[in-house]
Amino acid sequence: MSDVPVLLHDRDGYVAIITLNRPEKLNALNAELRDALLNKLDELERDDEVRAVVIHGAGDKAFVAGADITEFAARSPEQQREAFFGRRIYEGVADFKKPIIAAIHGFCIGGGCELALACDVRVADKTARMSQAEIRIGLIPGGGGTQRLARLVGRGWTTIMSLTGDFVEAEDAHHIGLIDVLVEEGQHLEKALELATKMSRWSPVALRLAKDAIRVAFEKPLAEGLEYEKSRFIDAFESEDGREGVLAFVEKRKPEFKGR
Numbered sequence: 001m002s003d004v005p006v007l008l009h010d011r012d013g014y015v016a017i018i019t020l021n022r023p024e025k026l027n028a029l030n031a032e033l034r035d036a037l038l039n040k041l042d043e044l045e046r047d048d049e050v051r052a053v054v055i056h057g058a059g060d061k062a063f064v065a066g067a068d069i070t071e072f073a074a075r076s077p078e079q080q081r082e083a084f085f086g087r088r089i090y091e092g093v094a095d096f097k098k099p100i101i102a103a104i105h106g107f108c109i110g111g112g113c114e115l116a117l118a119c120d121v122r123v124a125d126k127t128a129r130m131s132q133a134e135i136r137i138g139l140i141p142g143g144g145g146t147q148r149l150a151r152l153v154g155r156g157w158t159t160i161m162s163l164t165g166d167f168v169e170a171e172d173a174h175h176i177g178l179i180d181v182l183v184e185e186g187q188h189l190e191k192a193l194e195l196a197t198k199m200s201r202w203s204p205v206a207l208r209l210a211k212d213a214i215r216v217a218f219e220k221p222l223a224e225g226l227e228y229e230k231s232r233f234i235d236a237f238e239s240e241d242g243r244e245g246v247l248a249f250v251e252k253r254k255p256e257f258k259g260r
Contacts, residue, residue: 007036008058012193014051014200016044023059029089029111030068038092045097048259051200051207053096054192055119056103057112063104064112066133090143093118097208099199103192104128104179114143117152120211121195123181125188128170130178136165151218152177203241204259209233 008019018040020027027033044050057063093100093115102116104124109131116122116130132145140146141162150158153176161168174182183191199207209232216228236242240260248255 005036006030006033007040009040011050013197014049015193015196016047016050016053017189017193018053018055019058020055020064021058023057023061025068026062026065026107027057027059027112028065028068029115030071034089037089038087041092041096048204050098051202051204051259052099052101052196054101054103054189054196055093055115056189056192057105060106062107062109062112063102063128064109064115065107066110066112069137088143090114090118094144094148097211098204099196099207099211101192101196103188104130105186105188107131109133110141110145111143114141114145114148117144117148120214121180121192122178123183123188123192123195124170124173124179125183125185126170127185128173128179128188129167130161130170130173131165131167132161133165135163149178203236203239203245203255203257205239205241205257206236206245209236 004021006021008021010017010019018037020033020037022028022030022033041053044053099121100119101121101123102119104116104122105127107129108116108124109129110133113130113132132141132149134141134145141149146158146162149161157168157176157178160166168176168178170179170182173179181191181195213225213229213232217225220228241255241257244257245255
């Protein structure tokens, strides 16, 4: 284990900033970094002063250049099965109850692409290069690269990315919907923070419920999703923040949301 922390944490108002800090390894995901990220997300989910999160990679070359292959190369199939069916960062990020934004630059490969897919929004600069490269080493995506990716970009592009391992450059990734917001080189973190700050102005209750309803849109038929949305709306309406927001609008003042 290195003396240098593999994960850094900062705060900008209600926004938490997580830095994946293995630049010498292009921020490849090893066990130490995965555990640190899961633990940090658990901590931030309990922190009422955090309303949104931004994740980015240290250094100037990569968001995350995949899983640390040297770490799992020696695993037996049984060991890999055990690792896969425990709690993983992809589900930890996807299930995080607050908005979470990936700020991407440079290489975003394999497990790194899947980490970005698990986030709610992907902001990238023009250096970003996205790839599901597992096919190059005789494997397939295992962290959502065939499932979350397909829901974003459709069957064709998911097939191309998963079966060729080729890079999709930033502008093409933006065109197909893999990247949500594309900015000039070096502006990815600034833009992600801008979006997270806008989100963090609002009720934590409403943020959580809206994110939950959006998730269900990709998991349920439309009729079920609409019913679920109604129930989440009523939950928001019954909350203290919901009452405060409506009252503040009527009284023409800024609402004071408390997350209740």
